Amino acid sequence: MRLRSKLAIYLLLTIGVFVVIFLLIAPWLLERVNVYQADLQLIAQREHTIEIILRHGSDALIQEYQSGRPLPVGLFKQEFFQLERIQTDSLWNFIEIESHYIDGEWIDYRMLNYAFQIDEQAYSLKIGTSLEQIFQTESNLRAITLILLVLFIVGLYLINTALSRIITMPLEKITNKLKDCNSPQLYDHTPVKTTTTDFVYLDQSLSDLMRKVDELLAKEREVTANISHELLTPVSVVQSKLENIINDNEISHPIAIKVTESLKTLNRLKVIINSLMLIARVENNQFLKTDSFWIGELLEELIDEVSPIADENAIKIVFQCSDNYFYENANRALIYTLLFNIINNAVKHSGNGVGNKIEIKCAKISDNYSITISDNGPGMTPEQASEIFKRFKRKGTQHGHGLGLAIANSIAEFHNMQIQLDTQLGNGSSFTIVFPKIG
Amino acid sequence: MNVLLVEDEVSLANEISVFLRKEQFLVDLAYTGAIASEKIAINLYDFILLDLGLPDYEGLDLLREAREAGSEAAIIILTARGDVIDKVKGLDLGADDYLAKPFSLHELHARINAVARRKFGLKSNILSFGEFTMDLLQKKVLYQTVTVELTKRQFDLLYYLIINKNRALSRMQLYEHIWGNSLDEEYDSNFIDVHIKNLRKKLSAYAPIDWLETVRGIGYRICID
Numbered sequence: 036m037r038l039r040s041k042l043a044i045y046l047l048l049t050i051g052v053f054v055v056i057f058l059l060i061a062p063w064l065l066e067r068v069n070v071y072q073a074d075l076q077l078i079a080q081r082e083h084t085i086e087i088i089l090r091h092g093s094d095a096l097i098q099e100y101q102s103g104r105p106l107p108v109g110l111f112k113q114e115f116f117q118l119e120r121i122q123t124d125s126l127w128n129f130i131e132i133e134s135h136y137i138d139g140e141w142i143d144y145r146m147l148n149y150a151f152q153i154d155e156q157a158y159s160l161k162i163g164t165s166l167e168q169i170f171q172t173e174s175n176l177r178a179i180t181l182i183l184l185v186l187f188i189v190g191l192y193l194i195n196t197a198l199s200r201i202i203t204m205p206l207e208k209i210t211n212k213l214k215d216c217n218s219p220q221l222y223d224h225t226p227v228k229t230t231t232t233d234f235v236y237l238d239q240s241l242s243d244l245m246r247k248v249d250e251l252l253a254k255e256r257e258v259t260a261n262i263s264h265e266l267l268t269p270v271s272v273v274q275s276k277l278e279n280i281i282n283d284n285e286i287s288h289p290i291a292i293k294v295t296e297s298l299k300t301l302n303r304l305k306v307i308i309n310s311l312m313l314i315a316r317v318e319n320n321q322f323l324k325t326d327s328f329w330i331g332e333l334l335e336e337l338i339d340e341v342s343p344i345a346d347e348n349a350i351k352i353v354f355q356c357s358d359n360y361f362y363e364n365a366n367r368a369l370i371y372t373l374l375f376n377i378i379n380n381a382v383k384h385s386g387n388g389v390g391n392k393i394e395i396k397c398a399k400i401s402d403n404y405s406i407t408i409s410d411n412g413p414g415m416t417p418e419q420a421s422e423i424f425k426r427f428k429r430k431g432t433q434h435g436h437g438l439g440l441a442i443a444n445s446i447a448e449f450h451n452m453q454i455q456l457d458t459q460l461g462n463g464s465s466f467t468i469v470f471p472k473i474g
Numbered sequence: 475m476n477v478l479l480v481e482d483e484v485s486l487a488n489e490i491s492v493f494l495r496k497e498q499f500l501v502d503l504a505y506t507g508a509i510a511s512e513k514i515a516i517n518l519y520d521f522i523l524l525d526l527g528l529p530d531y532e533g534l535d536l537l538r539e540a541r542e543a544g545s546e547a548a549i550i551i552l553t554a555r556g557d558v559i560d561k562v563k564g565l566d567l568g569a570d571d572y573l574a575k576p577f578s579l580h581e582l583h584a585r586i587n588a589v590a591r592r593k594f595g596l597k598s599n600i601l602s603f604g605e606f607t608m609d610l611l612q613k614k615v616l617y618q619t620v621t622v623e624l625t626k627r628q629f630d631l632l633y634y635l636i637i638n639k640n641r642a643l644s645r646m647q648l649y650e651h652i653w654g655n656s657l658d659e660e661y662d663s664n665f666i667d668v669h670i671k672n673l674r675k676k677l678s679a680y681a682p683i684d685w686l687e688t689v690r691g692i693g694y695r696i697c698i699d
Contacts (some may be wrong), residue, residue, distance in 0.1 A: 264527045264553075267556070267575050268575065276489050278489075281497070282579075
C-alpha cells in the first residue's frame with residue numbers, strides 16, 4: 036500500500052476513534068452541562084426574585100402569581116413560579132424534579148425549592164423550568180455539535196490529505212525516477228526540488244548509487260570486451276588462414292576435407308566462447324531492455340524458422356495462442372534467443388517417429404502471462420531435470436555444446452521471468468516460461 | 475575498388491588482404507590507428523574495414539574522424555569485442571555495417587558487396603544462372619519469366635552460393651551467412667541440408683539443376699561459368 040494511502044487511512048482511523056469517544060461522552064456531557072445551565076438560570080431567577088422582594092416587597096409577586104399558576108410567558112407551560120408565605124422552623128434550598136398537573140396535563144419541572152426569611156416572614160419559593168424546555172435546548176445543542184463535528188472532520192480530512200500530498204510529493208517523484216529507469220545508465224540525475232532534508236539526502240544517495248553502479252558495469256563491460264577480444268582474435272586468424280587454404284584451387288580434395296573439418300572444430304570453439312560471453316554479458320546487465328513487442332508475432336517468427344527442420348523430422352508443431360501479450364521493456368533479441376533455445380531443445384528431443392509433436396501454448400492466468408512449450412519425447416528423470424539448466428549439460432550423445440538452456444536461463448533471470456520444467460521419464464517434457472506480474 | 479584495412483593483428487590483416495586481392499580489390503594496410511588516421515587523411519578509399527580493438531586509438535574515434543573529414547567511404551566495423559554498445563554507437567556515428575569476429579572471409583565479401591550495392595550501385599542487379607535469373611533489388615528468382623516462390627532463407631542461401639560460384643562453401647559458412655554468428659553449432663549439419671533439399675525441390679520443378687552440387691565432406695557448390 037502506498038504511503039499516502041496509509042497516512043489517509045491512519046488519519047481516518049484516528050479521527051474515527053476520537054469521534055466514537057466523543058459520541059459516547061458528548062450526550063452525557065451535554066446533558067450535565069445543560070442541566071447545570073438550567074440550574075444556574077433558576078438560581079439567577081431566585082436571586083432576582085429575592086431582589087424584587089427586598090426592593091418592592093413580596094405582595095406584588097404573591098398577588099400576581101397565585102399558587103400554582105405558571106407565568107403567562109411560556110405558552111407551553113415551560114416556566115413555573117410560586118411564592119408563598121409559610122410557617123416553618125427550617126429553611127431549605129434544593130433543586131429537584133417535580134411533576135405538576137396544569138391545564139389538563141402533567142408537566143415535569145426541574146424545580147428550585149427555596150425557603151427563606153425576610154423581616155421575620157418565612158417564604159417558600161418555587162422556580163422551575165420544564166424538562167421539555169431543557170431537553171429542547173439540549174437537542175438543539177446536540178444538533179449544532181453534530182453538524183460542527185461533521186464539518187470539522189471533513190475539513191480536517193481534506194486539509195490533512197492536501198498537506199500530506201504536498202509533503203510526500205518529492206518522495207513520489209523520487210520513486211518515479213526509480214520506476215522509469217530501466218538501467219543505471221539511463222537514470223535521471225536531475226535533483227528533485229524539495230526542502231525536506233530527508234528527501235534531499237535520499238535523492239542524492241540514490242543518484243550517487245546509480246552512478247557508482249553504472250561505473251562498475253562499465254568496468255565489467257570493458258573486462259568482458261577485452262576477454263572476448265583476446266579469445267576470439269586468434270580464432271579469427273586461424274579461421275581466415277584455413278579459409279584461404281581452401282580457396283586455393285590447387286589443393287587436393289582430401290586436404291580440403293581435412294581443412295573443412297578443422298574449420299568446424301574451430302567453429303565449435305567460437306560458438307562456446309560466444310555463448311559463454313553472452314551469458315556473462317546478460318548476467319552483467321550489459322543489455323538494455325528497451326524493446327516492446329507482441330509475443331504472438333515473435334512466436335510466429337520462431338515457428339517459421341524451425342518449421343523446415345521440424346517437417347524434415349516429421350514433428351508437428353501445434354501453436355495455440357489464446358491470449359496475445361504486448362511485452363514492454365524487454366530485449367527482443369534476447370527473448371528470441373531464449374524461446375528459440377527452448378523450442379530447439381524440444382525439437383531435438385522429439386525423436387523421429389510418427390505422432391511426434393511440439394505444442395506451443397500461450398495464456399494469461401490471473402496476473403501472469405506464460406508460454407508453455409511441450410514435447411512428447413522421452414522425458415527426463417528428476418536428476419536430469421534438476422541439472423538441465425547447468426552449463427555444458429547434455430543428455431547422452433546429443434549434439435550441441437550444452438549451453439543452450441543455460442543461456443535461456445540467464446536471459447530469463449535478466450527479465451525476471453521464471454522457467455518451470457515439468458517432465459516425466461517416458462512422458463515428454465514441458466517448459467513453462469512465466470512472465471513477470473503485469474502492472 | 476580500393477579498400478583500407480585497419481587491423482592491428484598482423485597475420486589476420488595479411489589473410490584478409492590476400493583474400494580481397496584475389497577478389498580484385500586494391501588493399502591498403504594500416505596496423506595502427508595513427509597510420510590509419512594518416513592514410514584516411516591523404517587517400518580516398520571506397521571501403522574502410524575498421525577494427526575497433528586497436529591498441530593506440532579508439533576505433534570509433536577514427537570513424538568519427540573519417541566522417542568529419544568528409545570521407546564518403548563505406549565503413550564496415552570489424553571487432554572481436556562483442557560489445558553491443560559499440561555496435562549501436564558505430565552505426566550511429568555513420569558506419570555502414572558491423573561484422574563480429576571471427577567471420578568467414580566469404581561473409582566479409584558478401585557484406586562488402588551488399589554495402590557497395592546500397593551505396594554505390596553495383597553495375598548489375600541481375601544475376602543469371604542456367605535459365606534462372608535473380609533480381610537482387612526485388613529479391614526474386616525467375617525461371618524465364620515465371621517467378622519461383624522461395625522463402626527468404628532459400629533466397630539468401632542461393633545468393634550466397636552464386637556469388638561464391640565455383641567455390642565450395644561449408645555448411646558452417648552457409649549457416650553463418652544466413653543466421654549470423656550462431657550460438658548453436660550442431661545445426662550446421664542438418665539444418666542447411668534441409669534448406670538445400672527444399673531449394674533443390676523448388677528449382678528443379680522448372681529445370682534440372684545439377685549445377686547445384688553437393689561436395690562430399692565439405693558442403694555445397696554452384697558450378698556455372
